[in-house]
């Protein structure tokens with residue numbers, strides 16, 4: 001009889017310990033999930049408030065359209081009129097600004113070919129001289 005009660009108590013204790021371990025593990029997981037969510041939220045807030053890398057100024061939409069209009073809604077390199085982007089002639093990473101004289105219309109294809117090392121100002125000037 002005593003043996004039966006003892007084994008019952010032992011089983012209950014083991015069960016209680018397992019339950020405690022489960023609760024602790026799950027609460028750790030919950031805390032970890034909450035912390036991860038918090039960090040993700042902070043990162044997204046930071047990205048939302050500062051979407052541009054340091055040194056980059058947001059481009060005024062009016063400036064974009066002025067450049068497109070000036071360049072005749074065509075790529076300054078190949079003349080394509082599809083998938084147009086605004087390109088910094090002197091790259092921002094090298095100190096270029098959003099001034100309209102530093103901007104040109106390029107199609108995405110030419111823009112990606114240009115990279116950061118190219119010196120496209122010459123091309124553009126040649127193109128504009130030919131047009132004018």
Ligand SMILES: [Zn+2]
Nearest residue numbers: 075078107110
């Ligand atoms: Zn092009």
